[in-house]
Amino acid sequence: MNILLEILLSVLIVAGASFTFIGSLGLARLRDFYTRLHGPTKGTTLGVGCLLIASAIFFSTRDEGISLHEGLITLFLFITAPISAHLLAKAALHLKVESLVPLPDEAIERKNKQHQKYHSVD
Amino acid sequence: MQRFLPHPLLTVMLALIWLLLSNSIAPGQMVLGILLGWALPFFALQFWPDKVKVHKPLTLLKFTYILLHDIIEANFIVALRILGNPDKLRPAFIVVPIDLNSDFAMSILANTTCLTPGSLSALLAPDRKSILVHTMDVGDIDAFIHTIKTRYEQPLKEIFEE
Numbered sequence: 001m002n003i004l005l006e007i008l009l010s011v012l013i014v015a016g017a018s019f020t021f022i023g024s025l026g027l028a029r030l031r032d033f034y035t036r037l038h039g040p041t042k043g044t045t046l047g048v049g050c051l052l053i054a055s056a057i058f059f060s061t062r063d064e065g066i067s068l069h070e071g072l073i074t075l076f077l078f079i080t081a082p083i084s085a086h087l088l089a090k091a092a093l094h095l096k097v098e099s100l101v102p103l104p105d106e107a108i109e110r111k112n113k114q115h116q117k118y119h120s121v122d
Numbered sequence: 123m124q125r126f127l128p129h130p131l132l133t134v135m136l137a138l139i140w141l142l143l144s145n146s147i148a149p150g151q152m153v154l155g156i157l158l159g160w161a162l163p164f165f166a167l168q169f170w171p172d173k174v175k176v177h178k179p180l181t182l183l184k185f186t187y188i189l190l191h192d193i194i195e196a197n198f199i200v201a202l203r204i205l206g207n208p209d210k211l212r213p214a215f216i217v218v219p220i221d222l223n224s225d226f227a228m229s230i231l232a233n234t235t236c237l238t239p240g241s242l243s244a245l246l247a248p249d250r251k252s253i254l255v256h257t258m259d260v261g262d263i264d265a266f267i268h269t270i271k272t273r274y275e276q277p278l279k280e281i282f283e284e
Contacts, residue, residue, distance in 0.1 A: 029208050082232070
């Protein structure tokens with residue numbers, strides 16, 4: 001394999017691993033539940049992205065034919081990561097998990113009323 | 123037409139995803155992908171009550187480009203904030219008024235705010251007129267709302283609604 005290609009792949013893998021690590025580090029370093037959610041959702045998309053690009057290049061140059069599975073993984077990741085973050089945030093607001101800043105009580109109350117309405121219809 | 127091909131766009135997407143999954147463009151796989159793309163939407167019909175229509179494909183392309191650019195930028199910003207002093211962050215809950223009618227556009231907007239500029243959509247108001255967004259570090263709240271509205275909501279409105 002070409003030496004330049006190997007360097008490119010190594011850089012991508014190291015960059016990907018660093019971003020993923022920093023994203024996870026956010027869980028330990030940040031101060032409350034809501035800000036902690038930001039690390040894994042954003043810090044890791046680029047990290048996993050770099051690793052997937054490296055994987056796509058590696059398998060495309062090694063085997064016959066190009067490898068495009070990775071594009072699919074990226075697509076699914078971009079769809080699922082925000083949804084899981086959204087649901088975690090929603091659940092946390094419902095349970096009124098402590099936050100560094102005042103919780104938006106009015107918005108939560110309105111949402112809870114809506115839930116009660118749905119349940120009373122049942 | 124409507125009865126035999128409920129979601130043409132979804133059909134194309136599923137066929138493409140199938141080809142990516144099988145990692146080949148052999149004619150057999152293409153036929154299988156098209157068949158699956160045609161059949162699966164019937165089972166998913168109740169998840170897609172409204173018809174999704176792309177009115178301006180070019181704007182969609184531009185939006186995708188802006189989104190990818192912003193995702194990469196947001197990754198760097200968030201990484202820097204994590205490595206910096208976490209006590210200096212100014213997190214906030216912000217109510218962003220939205221003015222979209224289609225559910226699909228709304229969920230794309232919520233997804234977008236999660237992936238980009240250091241924010242996270244947390245609640246959709248019962249009247250569907252605003253979303254509650256949590257931001258990690260924000261100085262000027264009005265400027266933030268303005269960014270979301272002009273950079274993301276406006277193109278989405280043009281693509282899916284007009």
